[in-house]
Amino acid sequence: MIEIKINNLVKRFEGNTVLNRISLNVDAGELFFLLGPSGCGKTTLLRTIAGFYPADEGQIFFGEKEVTKVPPHKRKTGMVFQSYALWPHMTVEQNVAFGLQQKKIPKAEITKLVDEALENVQMLPYAARKPNELSGGQQQRVALARALVVRPRCLLLDEPLSNLDAQLRNDMRSEIRRICKQCNLTSIYVTHDQKEALSIADRIAILDRGRIRQVGSPLELYKRPLNCFIAHFIGETNIIDGTVIRKSLDEAFVRTKIGNFRGMLDSKNQRIFEGSAVKVSIRPESIKLESMPVEENCVEGMIGNATYFGEVAHYLFEKNGIQLRISELNPCHMTQTERYGIYAWALPEDVVILSE
Numbered sequence: 001m002i003e004i005k006i007n008n009l010v011k012r013f014e015g016n017t018v019l020n021r022i023s024l025n026v027d028a029g030e031l032f033f034l035l036g037p038s039g040c041g042k043t044t045l046l047r048t049i050a051g052f053y054p055a056d057e058g059q060i061f062f063g064e065k066e067v068t069k070v071p072p073h074k075r076k077t078g079m080v081f082q083s084y085a086l087w088p089h090m091t092v093e094q095n096v097a098f099g100l101q102q103k104k105i106p107k108a109e110i111t112k113l114v115d116e117a118l119e120n121v122q123m124l125p126y127a128a129r130k131p132n133e134l135s136g137g138q139q140q141r142v143a144l145a146r147a148l149v150v151r152p153r154c155l156l157l158d159e160p161l162s163n164l165d166a167q168l169r170n171d172m173r174s175e176i177r178r179i180c181k182q183c184n185l186t187s188i189y190v191t192h193d194q195k196e197a198l199s200i201a202d203r204i205a206i207l208d209r210g211r212i213r214q215v216g217s218p219l220e221l222y223k224r225p226l227n228c229f230i231a232h233f234i235g236e237t238n239i240i241d242g243t244v245i246r247k248s249l250d251e252a253f254v255r256t257k258i259g260n261f262r263g264m265l266d267s268k269n270q271r272i273f274e275g276s277a278v279k280v281s282i283r284p285e286s287i288k289l290e291s292m293p294v295e296e297n298c299v300e301g302m303i304g305n306a307t308y309f310g311e312v313a314h315y316l317f318e319k320n321g322i323q324l325r326i327s328e329l330n331p332c333h334m335t336q337t338e339r340y341g342i343y344a345w346a347l348p349e350d351v352v353i354l355s356e
Contacts, residue, residue, distance in 0.1 A: 001028045001029045001153075001184045001185065001186055002028055002062050002063040002154060002186055003025065003026065003027055003028045003060075003061075003062075003063055003186070004024075004025070004026040004049065004060070004061065004062060004154060004186060004188070005024075005026075005060070005061040006022055006023060006024040006025075006045075006049070006058065006059070006060055006061075007023055007058055007059045007060075007061075008021050008022070008023055008057060008058040008059070008153070009021070009022040009023070009045070009048065009055055009057070009058035009059070009060065010022075010055065010056045010057035010058055011041075011044055011045075011048055011053060011055060011056055013058050013148075017037050017210055017229060018041050018044045018210050019045055019048065019210050020042050020209075020210040020211050021058075021152045021211070022041075022045060022058070022210075022211070022212060023212075024205060024212065024215070025129045026186060026188060027186075027202075028186055029181075029184055029185070029186070030033050030186060030202045030203060031177060031180050031181070031187045031188055031189065031200065031201055031202045032186075032187065032188050032189065032201065032204075032205070033188075033190075033191060033193065033197040033201040033203070033204040033205070034188065034189070034190045034191075034204075034205055034207060035048060035190045035191060035192070035197045035204050035205070035206050035207070035233075036192065036206055036207035036208055036233075037192060037208070037233070037306040038192060039209075040207040040208050040209060040210070041189055041207050041209070041210040042207050043158055043159075045190075045207070046156055046158055046188060047158075048060070048192045049156060049188065050072055050075065050077050050078075050079055050156050051067070051070060051071055051072035051075050051077075052072055053350075054069075055068055061193050062075065062153055062154070063153075064181070072336060076150075076151075076152055076153045077151075077152050077153065077154050077155070077156050078147030078148060078150060078152030078154070078155045078156065078185075079147060079156045079157075079158070080140075080143050080144055080147050080155070080156070080157045080158065080160045081143070081158050081160070082158060082159040082160055082161075082162045082163055083163070084131070084139045084140060084142070084143045084163075085143065086131040086139060086143060086146075087131075087141060088130065088131050088132060089130075090130070090131075091127065091128050091129060092118070092123060092126050092127050092128070092129055092130075092131070092142050092145075093114055093118070093128065095131070095142060095146055096114045096117055096118060096142065096145045096146045096149050097110050097149075098146070098300075099146065099149065099150050100114070100149060100150065101151075102114060105169075113149050113151075114127075114145075114149060115127075116149075117145040117148045117149035118142075118145050120145065120148060120179060120182065120183065121141040121142070121144050121145045121148070121175075121179060122141065123138065123141045123142055123145060126138060126142075133220070134276055135168075136163060136164045136165070136168060137164060137168040137171065137172055140160055140161070140172060141172075141175070141213075143160070144160075144176070144179060147300070148179070148183060148185075152185070153156055153186070154185065154186040154187065154188065154190055155185045155186070155187040155188075156182060156187075156188050157176070157187065157188070157189040157190065158190045159190055159191055160172075160176070160189075161173070161176075161191075161193075161196065162191075162193075169193075169196070169327075173196055173199055173200050174199075174200065174284065176189075176200065178202040187226055187276060189201070192279070194233065194234055194235065197218065198218040198221075198222065198234070199218075201217075201218055202217070203215060203216060203217055203291045204216065204217075204218060204221055206229075206230055206233060206234070208229055213224045213226070213227065214230050221234050222234050222235055222275075222283075223352075224264070224266055224352060225237075225281065225352060225354070226266055226354070227354055227356045228279055228281065228354055228356060231352070231354065235283065235285050235313065236280070236283065236284055236325065237281045237282065237284070238280075238282045238283075238284065238287075238324045238325055239279050239280070239281055240256045240258065240261075240279070240280040240322065240324075241256065241257070241278075241279060241280075242254035242255055242256035242261065242274060242277075242278055242279070242280050243255050243275065243276070243278070244272060244273065244274050244276045244278055244353075245260070245274065246274060247265065247272060247273070247274055249265075250264060250265050251263065251264055251265055251348065251353075252265055252272060252278070253351045254278055254280055254353060256280060257321075257322060258299050258301070258319040258320050258322050259297075259298070259299045259319075259322050260296075261280050261297050261346075261351050262297060262348045262351065263280060263297075263348055263351030263352055263353045264295055264348065264351065264352055264353065265353050266352075271355045272353065272355050274307075276355065278353050278354060278355055279353075279354040279355075279356070280351060280352075280353060280354075281308070281326070281344075281351075281352040281353075281354055282346050282350060282351050282352075283350065284314070284325045284326050284327040285327040285329070286346050286347070286350035286351075287324060287326045287344050287345070287346050288344070288346070289303075289315070289317075289326065289328065289342055289343070289344055290342075290343045290344075290345065291341075291342065292343065293345075294325055294343065294345045296345075296348070297319070297345050297346050297347070297348060297351060298343055298344070298345040299317075299319050299324075299343065299344050299345070300319070300341065300342070300343050301317050301318050301319035301324075301342060301343075301344060302317070302318050302319075302339050302340045302342060303315050303316070303317055303318075303339045303342055304316040304318045304323065304339075311329065311330065312327055312328065312329050312330075312331065313327070313328045313329075313331030314326070314327055315327075315328065317344045318343070324344060324348065326344060334342055
Protein backbone atom coordinates (compact mmCIF):
# COMPACT_ATOMS: atom_id res chain seq x y z
CA MET A 1 0.00 0.00 0.00
CA ILE A 2 1.71 3.17 -1.22
CA GLU A 3 0.95 6.80 -1.92
CA ILE A 4 1.28 7.87 -5.57
CA LYS A 5 2.38 11.41 -6.43
CA ILE A 6 2.39 12.94 -9.90
CA ASN A 7 4.06 16.30 -10.50
CA ASN A 8 3.62 18.36 -13.70
CA LEU A 9 3.36 15.30 -15.92
CA VAL A 10 3.48 15.93 -19.67
CA LYS A 11 2.99 13.36 -22.42
CA ARG A 12 3.07 14.11 -26.13
CA PHE A 13 2.36 11.97 -29.19
CA GLU A 14 3.63 13.23 -32.55
CA GLY A 15 3.74 16.80 -31.26
CA ASN A 16 0.26 16.68 -29.70
CA THR A 17 0.13 17.26 -25.94
CA VAL A 18 -2.11 14.53 -24.50
CA LEU A 19 -1.28 15.17 -20.83
CA ASN A 20 -0.76 18.83 -19.98
CA ARG A 21 0.95 19.46 -16.62
CA ILE A 22 -0.95 16.85 -14.61
CA SER A 23 -0.36 17.01 -10.85
CA LEU A 24 -2.12 14.54 -8.59
CA ASN A 25 -1.84 12.79 -5.22
CA VAL A 26 -3.42 9.38 -4.63
CA ASP A 27 -3.50 8.38 -0.97
CA ALA A 28 -2.27 5.00 0.23
CA GLY A 29 -5.10 2.46 0.12
CA GLU A 30 -7.36 4.77 -1.87
CA LEU A 31 -9.64 3.65 -4.71
CA PHE A 32 -9.07 6.59 -7.06
CA PHE A 33 -10.90 7.09 -10.36
CA LEU A 34 -9.81 8.86 -13.54
CA LEU A 35 -13.01 9.93 -15.25
CA GLY A 36 -13.64 11.85 -18.45
CA PRO A 37 -14.92 11.74 -22.02
CA SER A 38 -13.20 9.75 -24.76
CA GLY A 39 -9.86 11.26 -25.76
CA CYS A 40 -9.40 13.25 -22.53
CA GLY A 41 -6.11 11.48 -21.63
CA LYS A 42 -7.21 9.21 -18.79
CA THR A 43 -5.89 5.94 -20.30
CA THR A 44 -2.66 7.67 -21.35
CA LEU A 45 -2.21 8.84 -17.75
CA LEU A 46 -2.79 5.33 -16.41
CA ARG A 47 -0.32 3.78 -18.86
CA THR A 48 2.26 6.44 -18.06
CA ILE A 49 1.89 5.65 -14.36
CA ALA A 50 2.38 1.95 -15.23
CA GLY A 51 5.48 2.78 -17.26
CA PHE A 52 4.14 1.64 -20.64
CA TYR A 53 4.51 5.22 -21.94
CA PRO A 54 7.59 7.28 -21.01
CA ALA A 55 6.83 10.72 -19.58
CA ASP A 56 8.13 13.66 -21.62
CA GLU A 57 8.23 15.92 -18.56
CA GLY A 58 7.35 15.69 -14.89
CA GLN A 59 7.78 13.14 -12.13
CA ILE A 60 5.99 10.06 -10.78
CA PHE A 61 6.59 8.85 -7.22
CA PHE A 62 5.56 5.57 -5.61
CA GLY A 63 5.89 6.45 -1.95
CA GLU A 64 9.18 8.31 -1.57
CA LYS A 65 10.78 6.64 -4.59
CA GLU A 66 10.72 8.32 -7.98
CA VAL A 67 9.77 5.81 -10.69
CA THR A 68 9.51 8.15 -13.70
CA LYS A 69 12.28 6.33 -15.59
CA VAL A 70 11.82 2.91 -13.99
CA PRO A 71 10.72 0.21 -16.52
CA PRO A 72 7.20 -1.26 -16.11
CA HIS A 73 8.26 -4.66 -14.77
CA LYS A 74 10.21 -3.02 -11.94
CA ARG A 75 7.39 -0.75 -10.78
CA LYS A 76 5.53 -3.71 -9.23
CA THR A 77 2.09 -2.68 -10.42
CA GLY A 78 -0.81 -4.96 -11.22
CA MET A 79 -2.71 -4.11 -14.42
CA VAL A 80 -6.25 -5.14 -15.36
CA PHE A 81 -7.41 -4.47 -18.93
CA GLN A 82 -10.89 -4.32 -20.42
CA SER A 83 -10.07 -7.24 -22.75
CA TYR A 84 -9.15 -9.62 -19.83
CA ALA A 85 -6.10 -10.79 -21.88
CA LEU A 86 -6.30 -14.38 -20.59
CA TRP A 87 -4.42 -17.20 -22.32
CA PRO A 88 -7.18 -19.32 -23.91
CA HIS A 89 -5.16 -22.57 -23.87
CA MET A 90 -4.38 -22.31 -20.14
CA THR A 91 -6.62 -23.13 -17.19
CA VAL A 92 -7.64 -20.46 -14.70
CA GLU A 93 -4.95 -21.69 -12.32
CA GLN A 94 -2.28 -21.62 -15.02
CA ASN A 95 -3.25 -18.11 -16.13
CA VAL A 96 -2.92 -16.77 -12.59
CA ALA A 97 0.34 -18.64 -11.99
CA PHE A 98 2.02 -17.43 -15.21
CA GLY A 99 3.54 -14.23 -13.80
CA LEU A 100 4.91 -16.02 -10.76
CA GLN A 101 6.50 -18.68 -12.94
CA GLN A 102 8.32 -16.01 -14.91
CA LYS A 103 9.83 -14.81 -11.63
CA LYS A 104 11.14 -18.35 -10.90
CA ILE A 105 9.21 -18.60 -7.64
CA PRO A 106 9.22 -22.13 -6.10
CA LYS A 107 6.30 -24.32 -7.18
CA ALA A 108 4.92 -24.86 -3.67
CA GLU A 109 4.81 -21.12 -3.05
CA ILE A 110 3.16 -20.52 -6.44
CA THR A 111 0.39 -22.99 -5.54
CA LYS A 112 -0.20 -21.22 -2.21
CA LEU A 113 -0.24 -17.72 -3.74
CA VAL A 114 -2.52 -18.75 -6.63
CA ASP A 115 -5.01 -20.39 -4.27
CA GLU A 116 -5.06 -17.25 -2.10
CA ALA A 117 -5.59 -14.98 -5.11
CA LEU A 118 -8.41 -17.13 -6.50
CA GLU A 119 -10.00 -17.30 -3.05
CA ASN A 120 -9.93 -13.49 -2.85
CA VAL A 121 -11.96 -13.21 -6.06
CA GLN A 122 -14.16 -16.23 -5.23
CA MET A 123 -12.88 -18.26 -8.22
CA LEU A 124 -11.04 -21.13 -6.50
CA PRO A 125 -13.73 -23.71 -7.47
CA TYR A 126 -13.10 -22.82 -11.14
CA ALA A 127 -9.31 -23.28 -11.05
CA ALA A 128 -9.28 -26.17 -13.56
CA ARG A 129 -11.51 -24.50 -16.16
CA LYS A 130 -10.44 -22.78 -19.36
CA PRO A 131 -11.41 -19.11 -20.01
CA ASN A 132 -13.98 -20.08 -22.66
CA GLU A 133 -15.85 -22.06 -20.00
CA LEU A 134 -16.37 -18.93 -17.90
CA SER A 135 -18.79 -16.02 -18.05
CA GLY A 136 -17.51 -12.50 -18.72
CA GLY A 137 -17.73 -11.63 -15.03
CA GLN A 138 -15.81 -14.77 -14.07
CA GLN A 139 -13.09 -14.01 -16.63
CA GLN A 140 -12.72 -10.52 -15.18
CA ARG A 141 -12.32 -12.02 -11.70
CA VAL A 142 -9.52 -14.23 -13.05
CA ALA A 143 -7.85 -11.18 -14.59
CA LEU A 144 -8.06 -9.50 -11.16
CA ALA A 145 -6.56 -12.59 -9.47
CA ARG A 146 -3.68 -12.59 -11.96
CA ALA A 147 -2.95 -8.93 -11.14
CA LEU A 148 -3.22 -9.53 -7.39
CA VAL A 149 -1.13 -12.70 -7.19
CA VAL A 150 2.16 -10.87 -7.79
CA ARG A 151 1.48 -8.76 -4.67
CA PRO A 152 1.57 -5.41 -6.51
CA ARG A 153 2.29 -2.13 -4.78
CA CYS A 154 -0.70 -0.65 -6.59
CA LEU A 155 -3.48 -1.88 -8.87
CA LEU A 156 -4.21 -0.13 -12.19
CA LEU A 157 -7.55 -0.84 -13.90
CA ASP A 158 -8.30 0.31 -17.46
CA GLU A 159 -12.09 0.23 -18.01
CA PRO A 160 -12.28 -3.33 -16.64
CA LEU A 161 -16.08 -3.61 -16.86
CA SER A 162 -16.75 -2.12 -20.29
CA ASN A 163 -17.21 -5.54 -21.95
CA LEU A 164 -19.81 -6.74 -19.44
CA ASP A 165 -23.57 -6.39 -19.65
CA ALA A 166 -25.38 -3.94 -17.37
CA GLN A 167 -26.26 -6.42 -14.60
CA LEU A 168 -22.75 -7.89 -14.47
CA ARG A 169 -21.25 -4.39 -14.34
CA ASN A 170 -23.41 -3.59 -11.33
CA ASP A 171 -22.37 -6.81 -9.59
CA MET A 172 -18.66 -6.37 -10.33
CA ARG A 173 -18.49 -2.74 -9.16
CA SER A 174 -18.98 -3.60 -5.52
CA GLU A 175 -16.85 -6.73 -5.93
CA ILE A 176 -13.88 -4.72 -7.21
CA ARG A 177 -14.19 -2.29 -4.31
CA ARG A 178 -14.36 -5.20 -1.84
CA ILE A 179 -11.23 -6.79 -3.29
CA CYS A 180 -9.24 -3.55 -3.36
CA LYS A 181 -10.13 -2.72 0.25
CA GLN A 182 -9.64 -6.28 1.50
CA CYS A 183 -6.17 -6.38 -0.03
CA ASN A 184 -5.29 -2.84 1.18
CA LEU A 185 -4.38 -1.82 -2.36
CA THR A 186 -3.82 1.65 -3.69
CA SER A 187 -5.89 1.48 -6.87
CA ILE A 188 -6.31 3.78 -9.88
CA TYR A 189 -9.30 3.01 -12.05
CA VAL A 190 -10.05 4.48 -15.50
CA THR A 191 -13.63 4.75 -16.73
CA HIS A 192 -15.94 6.95 -18.78
CA ASP A 193 -18.97 5.68 -16.83
CA GLN A 194 -20.07 8.32 -14.30
CA LYS A 195 -22.29 5.96 -12.30
CA GLU A 196 -19.48 3.44 -12.02
CA ALA A 197 -17.20 6.12 -10.58
CA LEU A 198 -19.81 7.67 -8.29
CA SER A 199 -20.84 4.31 -6.84
CA ILE A 200 -17.47 2.95 -5.66
CA ALA A 201 -14.75 5.63 -5.78
CA ASP A 202 -13.14 7.21 -2.74
CA ARG A 203 -12.15 10.18 -4.88
CA ILE A 204 -12.39 11.08 -8.56
CA ALA A 205 -10.30 13.24 -10.90
CA ILE A 206 -12.22 14.54 -13.92
CA LEU A 207 -10.06 15.09 -17.00
CA ASP A 208 -10.82 17.17 -20.07
CA ARG A 209 -8.41 17.63 -23.01
CA GLY A 210 -5.38 16.51 -21.04
CA ARG A 211 -6.02 18.62 -17.95
CA ILE A 212 -7.56 17.89 -14.56
CA ARG A 213 -10.70 19.99 -14.13
CA GLN A 214 -11.64 18.94 -10.59
CA VAL A 215 -10.71 16.38 -7.92
CA GLY A 216 -13.02 15.39 -5.10
CA SER A 217 -15.25 12.79 -3.52
CA PRO A 218 -18.28 11.62 -5.52
CA LEU A 219 -20.53 13.75 -3.30
CA GLU A 220 -18.36 16.87 -3.71
CA LEU A 221 -18.26 16.56 -7.49
CA TYR A 222 -21.99 16.02 -7.78
CA LYS A 223 -23.15 18.63 -5.26
CA ARG A 224 -20.43 21.24 -5.77
CA PRO A 225 -19.09 21.22 -9.36
CA LEU A 226 -16.58 23.97 -10.08
CA ASN A 227 -17.77 24.67 -13.63
CA CYS A 228 -20.44 23.83 -16.19
CA PHE A 229 -18.34 21.06 -17.76
CA ILE A 230 -18.27 19.17 -14.44
CA ALA A 231 -21.95 19.89 -13.73
CA HIS A 232 -22.98 18.50 -17.14
CA PHE A 233 -20.54 15.58 -17.15
CA ILE A 234 -21.46 14.28 -13.69
CA GLY A 235 -25.16 13.58 -13.96
CA GLU A 236 -27.68 15.99 -15.44
CA THR A 237 -28.28 19.65 -14.65
CA ASN A 238 -30.17 22.78 -15.64
CA ILE A 239 -28.00 25.77 -16.54
CA ILE A 240 -29.55 29.26 -16.41
CA ASP A 241 -27.70 32.46 -17.39
CA GLY A 242 -27.77 35.21 -14.80
CA THR A 243 -26.12 38.26 -13.24
CA VAL A 244 -24.92 38.56 -9.64
CA ILE A 245 -26.83 41.27 -7.75
CA ARG A 246 -25.33 40.57 -4.32
CA LYS A 247 -22.77 38.16 -2.88
CA SER A 248 -21.08 37.07 0.33
CA LEU A 249 -18.20 34.67 0.95
CA ASP A 250 -20.14 31.47 0.23
CA GLU A 251 -23.37 32.52 -1.50
CA ALA A 252 -24.73 34.86 -4.16
CA PHE A 253 -28.04 36.32 -5.27
CA VAL A 254 -28.51 36.08 -9.03
CA ARG A 255 -31.03 37.69 -11.39
CA THR A 256 -32.15 35.53 -14.32
CA LYS A 257 -34.84 35.74 -17.01
CA ILE A 258 -37.11 33.47 -14.98
CA GLY A 259 -36.55 35.01 -11.53
CA ASN A 260 -33.99 35.55 -8.78
CA PHE A 261 -32.03 32.74 -7.13
CA ARG A 262 -29.95 32.45 -3.99
CA GLY A 263 -27.26 29.82 -4.37
CA MET A 264 -23.92 28.55 -3.12
CA LEU A 265 -20.42 29.65 -4.15
CA ASP A 266 -17.31 27.52 -3.91
CA SER A 267 -14.53 29.13 -1.89
CA LYS A 268 -12.07 28.21 -4.68
CA ASN A 269 -13.98 30.40 -7.15
CA GLN A 270 -12.56 33.92 -6.83
CA ARG A 271 -13.90 35.25 -10.15
CA ILE A 272 -17.45 36.06 -9.13
CA PHE A 273 -18.32 39.64 -8.10
CA GLU A 274 -21.41 41.83 -8.03
CA GLY A 275 -22.36 42.42 -11.65
CA SER A 276 -20.62 39.23 -12.88
CA ALA A 277 -22.27 37.17 -15.59
CA VAL A 278 -22.70 33.68 -14.11
CA LYS A 279 -24.39 30.33 -14.63
CA VAL A 280 -26.97 28.93 -12.20
CA SER A 281 -26.81 25.11 -11.97
CA ILE A 282 -29.72 23.14 -10.48
CA ARG A 283 -30.04 19.35 -10.66
CA PRO A 284 -33.43 18.09 -11.97
CA GLU A 285 -34.10 16.05 -8.83
CA SER A 286 -33.47 19.13 -6.63
CA ILE A 287 -36.42 21.06 -8.08
CA LYS A 288 -39.77 20.63 -6.35
CA LEU A 289 -43.23 21.37 -7.77
CA GLU A 290 -45.96 23.12 -5.76
CA SER A 291 -49.38 24.65 -6.37
CA MET A 292 -48.52 27.63 -4.13
CA PRO A 293 -45.39 29.85 -4.12
CA VAL A 294 -42.61 29.45 -1.55
CA GLU A 295 -40.42 32.17 -0.09
CA GLU A 296 -37.34 32.05 -2.36
CA ASN A 297 -35.85 30.39 -5.44
CA CYS A 298 -39.40 30.03 -6.71
CA VAL A 299 -40.54 30.30 -10.34
CA GLU A 300 -44.13 30.32 -11.63
CA GLY A 301 -44.58 28.57 -14.96
CA MET A 302 -46.20 25.65 -16.74
CA ILE A 303 -45.55 21.96 -17.22
CA GLY A 304 -44.98 21.42 -20.94
CA ASN A 305 -44.21 17.74 -21.28
CA ALA A 306 -44.38 14.93 -18.72
CA THR A 307 -42.98 11.42 -19.05
CA TYR A 308 -43.90 8.69 -16.56
CA PHE A 309 -41.47 5.88 -15.65
CA GLY A 310 -43.23 4.40 -12.63
CA GLU A 311 -40.97 5.28 -9.72
CA VAL A 312 -40.01 8.61 -11.30
CA ALA A 313 -41.51 11.18 -13.67
CA HIS A 314 -39.61 13.68 -15.83
CA TYR A 315 -41.15 17.07 -16.54
CA LEU A 316 -40.27 19.98 -18.80
CA PHE A 317 -41.15 23.13 -16.88
CA GLU A 318 -41.38 26.31 -18.99
CA LYS A 319 -41.04 30.01 -18.16
CA ASN A 320 -40.18 32.90 -20.51
CA GLY A 321 -38.92 30.54 -23.21
CA ILE A 322 -36.60 28.70 -20.79
CA GLN A 323 -37.14 25.04 -19.99
CA LEU A 324 -36.16 23.34 -16.75
CA ARG A 325 -35.86 19.57 -16.55
CA ILE A 326 -37.41 18.25 -13.34
CA SER A 327 -37.27 14.70 -11.96
CA GLU A 328 -39.90 13.75 -9.38
CA LEU A 329 -39.48 10.54 -7.38
CA ASN A 330 -42.77 8.85 -6.43
CA PRO A 331 -44.53 11.28 -8.79
CA CYS A 332 -47.72 12.99 -7.70
CA HIS A 333 -48.14 15.62 -10.44
CA MET A 334 -48.79 13.23 -13.33
CA THR A 335 -52.56 13.16 -12.65
CA GLN A 336 -52.76 16.94 -12.36
CA THR A 337 -55.03 18.32 -15.11
CA GLU A 338 -54.00 21.96 -14.63
CA ARG A 339 -50.58 22.52 -16.25
CA TYR A 340 -50.44 26.34 -15.73
CA GLY A 341 -49.78 28.33 -12.58
CA ILE A 342 -47.38 25.71 -11.22
CA TYR A 343 -44.45 26.74 -9.01
CA ALA A 344 -40.97 25.21 -9.25
CA TRP A 345 -38.49 25.87 -6.45
CA ALA A 346 -35.19 24.67 -5.02
CA LEU A 347 -33.35 24.98 -1.71
CA PRO A 348 -30.40 27.42 -1.75
CA GLU A 349 -27.97 24.58 -0.91
CA ASP A 350 -29.08 22.83 -4.12
CA VAL A 351 -28.43 25.89 -6.29
CA VAL A 352 -24.79 26.26 -7.44
CA ILE A 353 -23.45 29.51 -8.88
CA LEU A 354 -20.69 29.02 -11.49
CA SER A 355 -18.44 31.47 -13.31
CA GLU A 356 -17.97 29.23 -16.38
